[in-house]
Amino acid sequence: MSVATVSKVFKEESGVRNRLPTGIVVAALFAALVGLLTLAVVNIYSDADAGFQRAITLNSGIGPYSGKEVFWLGGWFLGWVVLHFALRKKQLNLRKWFGAWLVGMAIATLLMYPPVFEAIADLF
Amino acid sequence: MELPVLSRIRKMEPSLATLLILMVGAIAVIGLVTAVTAPVSDLLGDSQWSVISVFHGLGATAFLLGATIAVYLAWRLYIGEIRAFRDLKWLAAFSTVMSAVTISFGNWIYIGYRAPGGPRAFFMNDMPAIHQVFFEFKEFIALFTLPMMLVGTFLLWKYGEDIVHDQELRAAASLPILLGWVYLVLAYVLGAAITKLAGV
Numbered sequence: 001m002s003v004a005t006v007s008k009v010f011k012e013e014s015g016v017r018n019r020l021p022t023g024i025v026v027a028a029l030f031a032a033l034v035g036l037l038t039l040a041v042v043n044i045y046s047d048a049d050a051g052f053q054r055a056i057t058l059n060s061g062i063g064p065y066s067g068k069e070v071f072w073l074g075g076w077f078l079g080w081v082v083l084h085f086a087l088r089k090k091q092l093n094l095r096k097w098f099g100a101w102l103v104g105m106a107i108a109t110l111l112m113y114p115p116v117f118e119a120i121a122d123l124f
Numbered sequence: 125m126e127l128p129v130l131s132r133i134r135k136m137e138p139s140l141a142t143l144l145i146l147m148v149g150a151i152a153v154i155g156l157v158t159a160v161t162a163p164v165s166d167l168l169g170d171s172q173w174s175v176i177s178v179f180h181g182l183g184a185t186a187f188l189l190g191a192t193i194a195v196y197l198a199w200r201l202y203i204g205e206i207r208a209f210r211d212l213k214w215l216a217a218f219s220t221v222m223s224a225v226t227i228s229f230g231n232w233i234y235i236g237y238r239a240p241g242g243p244r245a246f247f248m249n250d251m252p253a254i255h256q257v258f259f260e261f262k263e264f265i266a267l268f269t270l271p272m273m274l275v276g277t278f279l280l281w282k283y284g285e286d287i288v289h290d291q292e293l294r295a296a297a298s299l300p301i302l303l304g305w306v307y308l309v310l311a312y313v314l315g316a317a318i319t320k321l322a323g324v
Contacts, residue, residue, distance in 0.1 A: 015286065016283060016286035016287065016289065016290055016293065017290070017293075019286070020282065020283055022292075022293075024282065025279060025293065025296045028275050028278050028279060029275055029296065029300070032271035032272070032274070032275050032300075035271060036267075036268060036271065039264070039267065043264065061234075061235035061238065061239075062231060062234050062235060062238070063238055065231075065234065065263065066231075069231070069267070072267060076271060094292040094293070094296060095292055098292070098295060098296055098299075102299075105303065108268075109265070109268070112261065112264040112265060112268075113261055114256055114257045114260045114261055115257065
């Protein structure tokens with residue numbers, strides 16, 4: 001790549017990031033993760049505590065899954081609003097935060113696997 | 125003489141045209157099968173959940189078709205070789221909508237799954253691992269598709285085509301779509317397998 005090309009690419013990268021800081025990206029990614037981790041925690045707690053399971057049964061047809069979805073959506077969208085307004089003007093290290101997000105997603109996925117969340121619930 | 129509709133399809137971006145042709149083809153195949161197996165109740169079954177179950181399955185299939193093309197374009201974006209950026213934006217948005225629709229119908233049909241004498245009772249009695257491991261994993265992992273697709277769609281629409289020049293932004297917008305597709309395939313395969321064992 002020539003010096004002129006590198007300079008052009010750098011200017012374009014800087015341009016989009018100046019217009020829209022990377023905090024917006026991190027907020028969107030982490031809000032999704034917060035929602036999914038909320039779902040995982042609520043699911044484990046529901047497995048461990050029968051009283052909590054009854055309390056989050058908002059619809060008898062769907063059972064406790066109804067309350068788990070409300071917590072998931074609430075955590076996600078509330079988290080998105082909070083994170084967006086907190087980070088929207090910040091330039092964050094996207095490589096570092098994206099790596100952390102991927103690790104978080106792997107943990108959230110593992111926590112949804114029944115043998116894993118049941119083993120954790122059995123600890124309580 | 126060329127039909128106006130053909131000229132319009134030819135002018136569309138290739139991926140959107142592919143999705144349109146796939147959808148028309150899928151509807152034609154389903155229509156043909158429905159016609160030759162008439163009355164429709166013979167195809168769908170006589171359960172009170174049959175129609176909801178069809179919408180859930182068709183929604184998931186449309187989601188899978190759109191998301192698969194979106195994943196290909198997301199890969200092209202990731203490696204910095206995308207040309208049909210506009211297609212990716214629309215396919216990601218389509219996938220997000222289909223994810224929400226499929227989850228909604230999934231919630232509805234879950235009532236039938238849990239009902240006394242429904243598939244859950246059958247599995248708990250005869251094959252408890254099917255419900256306790258595979259179905260429970262499916263019901264949660266299917267929810268993961270919505271945030272992944274929405275995040276990808278949001279970033280593509282918010283940052284626009286400028287994202288193409290920034291390697292890290294490209295990764296941030298494309299990898300959630302790829303992850304969403306992986307979760308979708310897991311849920312789709314598990315859902316199809318469970319339905320084969322005991323439908324609602």
